[in-house]
Amino acid sequence: MQSKAHYHKTTTLQQAICAARDGSADLVIKNAQFLDVFTGQFRAGDVAVQAGNIVGTVEEYTGKQVVDGQGLFVVPGFIDAHVHIESSLMTPARFQQAVLPCGTTAVIWDPHEIANVQGVEGIRWALDASEGLELDVFVMVPSCVPSTTPALELESSGAELKAQDILEFRHHPRVLGLAEMMNFPGLLHGDEDVMNKLVSYGGMQRDGHCPGLLGRELNAYGVAGIHSCHESTSLKEAQEKLSKGIHVLIREGSCAKNAADLLPLLNAYTSSVLCLCSDDRNPADIVAQGHINCILNLALAAGHRPEEVFRIASFAPAQICGLHDRGVIAPGYQADLCLLELNQQGNWQAGFHIHQVIKAGKIITAEALETVAQHRTCQQTGRCNMNMAPVQPAQLHIAAHEQQVKVQVIEVIPNQIITQKKKAILTTQDGNVQPDLEQDIIKIGVFERHHGTGRSSIGFVHGFGLKAGAVATSVNHDSHNIIVVGANDAAILQAMQRLQELDGGIVVCDDKGTFTELALDVGGLMSHRHPDDIAQAIHQLKQHAKRLGCNLHEPFLQLSFLALPVIPALKITDQGLVDVERFCLTSVLC
């Protein structure tokens, strides 16, 4: 693994050795206590930094720049072991602006969403857009694009990636391996393309995703060389995975929150085999609550020892992912450092806040991150995000001859991405089945946006509570076609039209033609805007949806998962309504 901690020039190495030996460095933190993750002690003494790396600890150093760490604790920078940056709605440069000040100095990104939209081109963009940032972004190559076997024709993704398509990324210096293998049914049945992907990424990290898999099936999953999983939701499940040599990534995302359930796994012995990850975390949560630092505070509040808690955020993921140049505060390791202040002096259980972050020896400032982000704004994917003709009113019709019909309805469950199947009676008008606001049954539509096929489907959904207007978004897992819900056809058409004008994003409109919107100009998934602006836009969008009657806490996130045909029970894609339990298309009319 090529990394910044290695000196590529003998002269730089000579200078660093000289600095370490003679006691004079670029930057020195004095008077703090720093965590030694090898023995689990907080130690007093200087931490000296030169040319991006730590050159001295404990002994006294003079520095061109001196940071007074009186009363502070220094811990290694945090590593997010599995994240979809796209879920933050931010480009990598904006994401770093949001998470670096939270102490996250490296992330392992599965650019699964942009890969679903743009295929290998999306992965190339992800690598380019994350190159040379302050934040170290390592990439896992998406293994399951699209989420379902294309032969099933359950959805139309922007791209389909076979084993040979992803070969080119193996040797990229920041690619660590193959991303979450969600297709565990395919794996267990020896699907040839799945096998080819696993074999061609042999000798590299191959990440897992196997919710609920246990017993011999879990054994079989491990046999494929997959030794990590971030999908455990119960302690028992996580314990079995851990005991089967599968590193458990404790996830605390915006929807999936597993820290409380899984933290009891942590002790001195396991502090080298566990990691933390955010997976999917929305912009509002990152801006308001933070990133990996949130999980650390949860763990400390639960009474876990800081030397164990901070180890699973740094040294453990570094070791597990083969990033041997980081995660330790000692000479010759990358100077990725968080200076922490306790919320209550001497009491870790009351938590900490970030005082300062040093990344590769540089003190992180808001100004510098903003400059980088602005500079990167011009870095587009070079593609139009919407390859589709304007939606016609007829596309929204559900035809029926009877006056009353029985229909299948997707029932949204608040704060969950699974749905339930519901049946309802609706009336028809001029041969078209009508929504019923009284029953909270409104239309939901998915429109193919990648290949200009004009394919679309319409169904009904219960649980949004919209009494007027419509909500549309191009963020729609995993295929990211357009998904829209609306109280009436006119509002849906308006929202769709505006979303097309924006070239992707999130739109809320009312019946009078008033819009709230967030353009997501990169792939219809990410924005170049400032994290605070994005969080603010989401807030305004939510408020607007609320005014229209929407009673969901996370309307856009919930909407974004209604087209994912691998999560039970009833979903809708551009191909039609999907009965996930039977893994086949089904009709709206019963």
Place this chain on the structure above:
Amino acid sequence: MQSKAHYHKTTTLQQAICAARDGSADLVIKNAQFLDVFTGQFRAGDVAVQAGNIVGTVEEYTGKQVVDGQGLFVVPGFIDAHVHIESSLMTPARFQQAVLPCGTTAVIWDPHEIANVQGVEGIRWALDASEGLELDVFVMVPSCVPSTTPALELESSGAELKAQDILEFRHHPRVLGLAEMMNFPGLLHGDEDVMNKLVSYGGMQRDGHCPGLLGRELNAYGVAGIHSCHESTSLKEAQEKLSKGIHVLIREGSCAKNAADLLPLLNAYTSSVLCLCSDDRNPADIVAQGHINCILNLALAAGHRPEEVFRIASFAPAQICGLHDRGVIAPGYQADLCLLELNQQGNWQAGFHIHQVIKAGKIITAEALETVAQHRTCQQTGRCNMNMAPVQPAQLHIAAHEQQVKVQVIEVIPNQIITQKKKAILTTQDGNVQPDLEQDIIKIGVFERHHGTGRSSIGFVHGFGLKAGAVATSVNHDSHNIIVVGANDAAILQAMQRLQELDGGIVVCDDKGTFTELALDVGGLMSHRHPDDIAQAIHQLKQHAKRLGCNLHEPFLQLSFLALPVIPALKITDQGLVDVERFCLTSVLC
């Protein structure tokens, strides 16, 4: 890192997944308890193996072959994190025959001795001779050949390896990095060739060797990316190294025995950052006492918990060295397994013995190892080991005009490789200074054997106790020229002649021309003979030396270090007597 645990064919992977899922494998261990190194628990249940890898744990499996593990414990195969195989006097195939039955399933070899004799050709031979064995032999490329800077002209090694000479080995699939950087003075002073070696092996493991280095100098050493050391001799030294991010390898060799002093480092937290190693272990010790298993028994006897003890012999070195395919008993890891029987049921403190070893899924048998070793006997280095003319009597003379002279004498200290400087008065005869058996002062000579230069030097040594005969050997750290001690010139000449006829090895002869000998036909360092035969030969050589008056416990090992000019205080090389404290040549006559 390419490794055996990865399936290179989709069909093999499919079969393994199928076996794991369906419960039918090649080999199943039943009724044992196996160690789960992720959580530190011994667990009940089957361990199923297929095509070299573990395919199932806990769940029930049927096996073509079933091993009844009733009353046994299964732990991951042991890893020797730093060894010079040459010190066993065995070729790799013979070494595996000695250590695999002791539970060692992988070693990390620094072929430093053969590299000093034969240079890059020696390293190539080391890679060839260790290819395709049952034992996994990973190689670290020697960083310090010869041991001293050639410009000092303190000794003549067989080869000199500059940074560009060792570049070719970087990409070998079993090369993990750069071996022990003994030249820490050179490193601390930014020596260019040392820098070039460190930089060109950047991103790979770079092993350390820094006895007694502390404080800012230790910081500087770590800055060079060196994060391991096996030379700590005190707990305090090891604690400082560990706290500075340097993995401590606890060594228990034949001479250097550090386990008792360093084992107090071990606890649940540090069990992921410590390793074990043998460094230099002689054939008699391996045959009589074992290998890494000995250190494990010492640790258990000291009261350490088995889950911590076995972790530092398996999972920890595997992680640290990036061998992510092993060290864990779980599906998808290599099936390197030791079946242990407790010496006293239920009491780890009383130790264990090895019941059976399974390497990459195969039950290790003595017959199979003997077959491999015999097959490999023909694998020579293809070189003559001795490039030198017969020694002439005049080469043994030390001329002086006075009747009595004061001389500098090397004083051997039993069981240590350091020496003391001694002064003595000797008499001359026909202009030649004579040894004095009464004072136990005899002649010691070193003869260049690599380049046919005819260079030799003669001095005096105290402490061998020889009253007759001579001892000569081609094992002579690190340059491995011939070293000889003898009670008289005639015996020395006889021993030298016989050693030349053998093309290297160890020879003891008496004054009547009776020889005891062990030929070391590979580089004058290693033998193709059975480990038991080598141990027996050493025993006979020692007995013969004892009959000649030698009172040292390890006469050949001690002799082998008298030419190493980096260990204090007075040494002798082919260039002459070396004052190590002043790092220069000195004369025999005061």
